[in-house]
Amino acid sequence: MNDAGHIGEAQTVLALLLERGNLEAPLRQLLMKQLSQPIQEWRNTIEELSKAKQPFYLLYYNSQGHELDYKVRHAEVRFFEKRFYLMIWCEETADVENDIPELPELWHNRCLSFERIKSVVPTSGDWRGELDYVKVQLHLRGWLAKAYQPKKDDIEDDMINNVRQVVRRVANPFWLIREVSPYWEDCVIVSPESLRDRLKQKLLTLCQLYDIETKS
Numbered sequence: 001m002n003d004a005g006h007i008g009e010a011q012t013v014l015a016l017l018l019e020r021g022n023l024e025a026p027l028r029q030l031l032m033k034q035l036s037q038p039i040q041e042w043r044n045t046i047e048e049l050s051k052a053k054q055p056f057y058l059l060y061y062n063s064q065g066h067e068l069d070y071k072v073r074h075a076e077v078r079f080f081e082k083r084f085y086l087m088i089w090c091e092e093t094a095d096v097e098n099d100i101p102e103l104p105e106l107w108h109n110r111c112l113s114f115e116r117i118k119s120v121v122p123t124s125g126d127w128r129g130e131l132d133y134v135k136v137q138l139h140l141r142g143w144l145a146k147a148y149q150p151k152k153d154d155i156e157d158d159m160i161n162n163v164r165q166v167v168r169r170v171a172n173p174f175w176l177i178r179e180v181s182p183y184w185e186d187c188v189i190v191s192p193e194s195l196r197d198r199l200k201q202k203l204l205t206l207c208q209l210y211d212i213e214t215k216s
Contacts, residue, residue, distance in 0.1 A: 039114045043077065046086065046120060050075045053127035058088070059119035060112055067118070068095055070110065074128040078111075080175050086112045087171060089131050102194040103173060105134050111172050133169040136176065137190040140164040144186040165190075173198060 017023065049056050058070045070090035078087050093107040100106060109131050135155070140148050145164040150157055156167035170176050173195055180187045180199070189196045207214050 042114055042117045042120060043084075043086075046075050047077070049120070049122060055123050055125040055127060057119075057121045057123050058090075058112075058117060061116045061118055063116070066095075068092075071123065071125070073125060074131060076131070080111075081178070084114070086114060086117075087131055088112060089128050100173060100198075102198060103134065106132055106171065106173065108132055109171050111174070131171040133171050134192060134195070136168050136170045136192065136195060138166045138168065138180070139188045139190050140166060140186065141188070142186045144183055170195075177202070 046056075055071065055073045058072050060068045060070065062068060070088065070092055072088045072090050074089035076087050077084050079085075088110050089108050090110060091108070096107055096110075097104075133153075141163055145159065145162060148164060148166070150166075151168060153169040153171075154166055155169060156165070158165050168176075176189075176195070177199055180189060189199055204214060206212075
């Protein structure tokens with residue numbers, strides 16, 4: 001229910017479980033932590049600041065246990081794989097430069113989980129109109145060429161020689177690769193070369209893990 005954006009209903013269910021459920025201590029403690037997380041409060045605050053075009057500082061506790069602070073100059077809520085995330089444009093880049101060195105165009109973008117936000121404080125500065133993007137060309141083949149459902153960031157969509165050629169504005173390479181991977185040979189990243197190489201490296205690593213020989 002949290003993932004679908006029904007925060008209030010989810011909090012009610014948690015409270016009922018804690019009140020009436022005969023729960024083991026670890027599960028009870030986990031639910032208590034979830035109940036204390038002000039997810040809806042953060043979302044409301046951020047949406048109000050975004051509507052007012054008001055930059056803000058955000059303190060974030062990432063999945064690796066690191067506390068990070070960002071000066072946010074654009075924010076929007078997006079839905080990926082059954083849940084909502086916060087997409088931001090921030091001034092800081094040092095924490096991702098080593099993660100996506102091949103895509104400096106996207107160093108200012110972050111995709112954050114609401115439950116990991118620790119603090120939001122308004123500040124001064126200029127508000128940006130949007131996130132940063134790179135244009136990505138995809139070739140869709142076979143059954144997927146007809147089955148593909150256009151996305152809101154698609155800016156070109158043409159069928160040429162039974163291959164559906166789609167150009168999309170991409171703000172986060174992680175989610176694009178997650179989308180492409182299940183379709184294997186039916187969905188190919190054609191450009192930019194930097195993103196294509198990123199997927200190649202993942203495939204090479206997978207081959208090594210499964211003892212599949214590849215050309216050096």
